[in-house]
Ligand SMILES: NC(=O)c1ccc[n+]([C@@H]2O[C@H](COP(=O)([O-])OP(=O)(O)OC[C@H]3O[C@@H](n4cnc5c(N)ncnc54)[C@H](O)[C@@H]3O)[C@@H](O)[C@H]2O)c1
């Protein structure tokens with residue numbers, strides 16, 4: 001008998017990969033998604049319940065119908081630039097939506113919650129590798145919406161019967177190795193899909209945002225973590241909660257940084273293609289370097305990332321060559 005779990009935002013990029021691993025490990029994913037940025041065809045390892053997380057009655061109805069053991073909450077608006085242009089939508093979706101979901105979870109007797117947070121809650125890094133005790137001073141509305149939900153989760157878990165694992169992802173990247181699902185954001189702003197689309201000739205080229213950073217080659221350093229490693233960590237987080245684990249915030253990154261120029265070299269090597277690259281000015285809001293200290297994930301969840309930056313790029317290349325987003 002499979003164990004039902006509610007995957008809110010499960011038709012999106014990270015949620016759909018997590019459904020695949022959940023299904024492999026004996027869970028029955030119930031995907032709740034309003035499809036504003038998700039894809040119905042990504043719901044391959046569970047049942048789809050279409051609905052908006054801000055719609056209390058609909059959320060309660062789905063919880064009542066499926067009686068999930070835990071909720072994994074991925075649903076959010078995610079693009080930092082858009083959060084500066086339209087903060088109302090971000091607070092509405094990410095904060096009100098999450099608080100609404102938590103209220104419905106408590107009413108429905110679901111006590112275990114896994115929340116998608118981000119390294120963007122740390123703000124400007126004060127050390128080379130960031131551990132979970134790093135100060136949290138987010139520098140944009142997107143990061144602040146995630147930080148606010150983290151605080152609510154900590155309060156609810158102290159004062160109410162809720163246990164939560166807050167997962168702070170670094171840069172999610174890569175795709176299912178069979179190319180069935182992958183990174184499909186619209187508009188796409190992430191470096192890897194943009195560079196791959198340039199290599200495929202679907203874009204005119206790639207613009208490097210800033211070459212004057214204090215890094216080994218002047219471009220920003222990021223910790224790219226394979227989406228399947230993230231998915232694995234989510235299943236471990238559910239297992240941990242069901243086994244009686246306490247509320248914790250946990251980084252998910254590899255601990256290895258890659259510069260934008262190194263990333264482009266890997267994409268050239270994997271694809272065997274050259275593409276135009278232009279060096280342009282910095283993008284507002286970018287940190288010089290964001291690299292995880294992932295010790296806590298190893299200790300609490302037994303999590304070790306399995307995939308390298310080459311694996312990430314190979315799997316992303318495979319997905320993008322098969323899939324041409326309209
Ligand atoms: N992609 C990254 O690198 C990254 C990094 C750090 C954190 N995160 C977080 O991970 C989560 C998933 O990110 P993703 O890249 O898979 O994004 P995504 O846009 O692919 O997936 C989000 C899903 O949530 C759904 N959704 C949004 N608002 C909703 C609402 N009000 N009601 C119901 N469904 C709604 C969308 O339709 C979509 O399917 C987000 O919470 C994001 O903030 C992502």
Ligand SMILES: O=c1ccn([C@@H]2O[C@H](COP(=O)(O)OP(=O)(O)O[C@H]3O[C@H](CO)[C@H](O)[C@H](O)[C@H]3O)[C@@H](O)[C@H]2O)c(=O)[nH]1
Pocket residue numbers: 078079080118119120170171172189190191192194206207208209210220221222260283286
């Ligand atoms: O066309 C591009 C796109 C990106 N970059 C650079 O590539 C690096 C990675 O950029 P991404 O946009 O892929 O990722 P971010 O580090 O900006 O974003 C990550 O962190 C954000 C918060 O800071 C959000 O959580 C987001 O979803 C997550 O992917 C950055 O240095 C960026 O400046 C370019 O040079 N050119």
